[in-house]
Amino acid sequence: MMMMMMMMMMMMMMMMMRMMSVNRHSVREMILHPYETQSDSFYFVDNKLVMHNKADYSYSGGP
Numbered sequence: 382m383m384m385m386m387m388m389m390m391m392m393m394m395m396m397m398m399r400m401m402s403v404n405r406h407s408v409r410e411m412i413l414h415p416y417e418t419q420s421d422s423f424y425f426v427d428n429k430l431v432m433h434n435k436a437d438y439s440y441s442g443g444p
Contacts, residue, residue: 420434
């Protein structure tokens with residue numbers, strides 16, 4: 382069961398990566414400037430905000 386879930390997650394990630402084609406310049410910038418790539422996620426239930434997540438990403442391979 383766990384293996385099947387992991388395979389499904391990997392397939393979903395591969396599909397998302399194909400959909401979100403990022404050019405080489407953008408990838409280089411994201412690597413050179415860790416934590417400047419950011420996202421906000423908003424979660425609503427019955428039209429009410431129940432959670433807001435902010436995230437910073439580092440693609441440089443370091444802490």
